[in-house]
Amino acid sequence: MAFNQSCFGIRSNFDGLSQNYLYYLLLTVIGELRQNSHGSIFSTVNRKTFESVDIVLPPLEEQERIAGILGSLDDKIEANTRLIQTLDSLGEAATRKYLKSVQKTQKLNDIAHIVMGQSPKGETLNTEGSGVLFFQGKKDFGFRYPTPRTYTTAATRMAEPLDILFSVRAPIGALNRSVEACCVGRGLAAIRSSCGQENTLFYTLKTNPNLWEKFEGEGTIFSAINKKGLSELDIPFSETAISNGVEDFLTSVEQEIFSLEQENLQLAETRDALIKRLID
Numbered sequence: 071m072a073f074n075q076s077c078f079g080i081r082s083n084f085d086g087l088s089q090n091y092l093y094y095l096l097l098t099v100i101g102e103l104r105q106n107s108h109g110s111i112f113s114t115v116n117r118k119t120f121e122s123v124d125i126v127l128p129p130l131e132e133q134e135r136i137a138g139i140l141g142s143l144d145d146k147i148e149a150n151t152r153l154i155q156t157l158d159s160l161g162e163a164a165t166r167k168y169l170k171s172v173q174k175t176q177k178l179n180d181i182a183h184i185v186m187g188q189s190p191k192g193e194t195l196n197t198e199g200s201g202v203l204f205f206q207g208k209k210d211f212g213f214r215y216p217t218p219r220t221y222t223t224a225a226t227r228m229a230e231p232l233d234i235l236f237s238v239r240a241p242i243g244a245l246n247r248s249v250e251a252c253c254v255g256r257g258l259a260a261i262r263s264s265c266g267q268e269n270t271l272f273y274t275l276k277t278n279p280n281l282w283e284k285f286e287g288e289g290t291i292f293s294a295i296n297k298k299g300l301s302e303l304d305i306p307f308s309e310t311a312i313s314n315g316v317e318d319f320l321t322s323v324e325q326e327i328f329s330l331e332q333e334n335l336q337l338a339e340t341r342d343a344l345i346k347r348l349i350d
């Protein structure tokens with residue numbers, strides 16, 4: 071692997087340090103490395119930064135035992151992630167097949183409720199969990215669900231559980247789903263099907279990014295789409311998504327993805343707790 075000056079390649083240089091253990095060991099000292107970083111614009115670490123970190127090194131056999139425990143959790147997370155991606159591909163394939171038989175379109179606001187985001191005042195934001203979750207835009211997105219980081223005590227515009235979160239600023243059309251009721255900022259719109267086709271609508275948007283291509287050049291600095299543009303998107307639509315089982319199939323796909331995502335969160339929490347207990 072080749073990398074530039076913005077990265078460090080780190081490997082054990084003696085037989086008493088397991089490479090796998092070294093990986094998890096580095097995770098425990100990231101905070102200390104950040105504290106010892108320097109730079110007027112960007113935080114930077116160098117060789118001396120690493121030399122300033124003291125570590126306790128258990129016997130090699132103990133290192134390998136610890137790395138094996140932590141690695142088994144990461145292996146399970148990786149297996150779940152691959153399955154999530156496979157399920158997502160199945161959902162997309164089923165949607166594309168279904169849409170080949172759809173002959174008409176509807177304006178998005180005729181088949182869905184649209185809530186354009188509005189950011190609350192900065193002084194109401196916190197990371198301590200006070201109030202409701204707040205998502206500003208694409209930067210908060212995960213594979214399917216946004217990452218909880220910020221909360222607000224003065225929510226403005228709200229998304230309901232399992233609403234589609236649609237990025238209205240570049241990149242336009244990036245999608246996630248809300249896990250719970252949350253406040254959406256000005257970089258997002260919350261979209262909710264008004265005809266019982268929540269998952270069909272999600273996958274229809276997901277597989278048709280061409281629907282908003284014409285808005286890619288809008289905006290004075292960054293591409294953007296406003297409520298009028300979003301409301302008037304022509305969405306391939308048919309009432310048969312429910313009667314022919316497409317919505318049920320996509321619902322089962324999304325339920326399985328949700329379960330796997332939640333399991334991965336629990337596995338990651340367990341791994342992180344064990345890292346602190348076994349290595350710190």
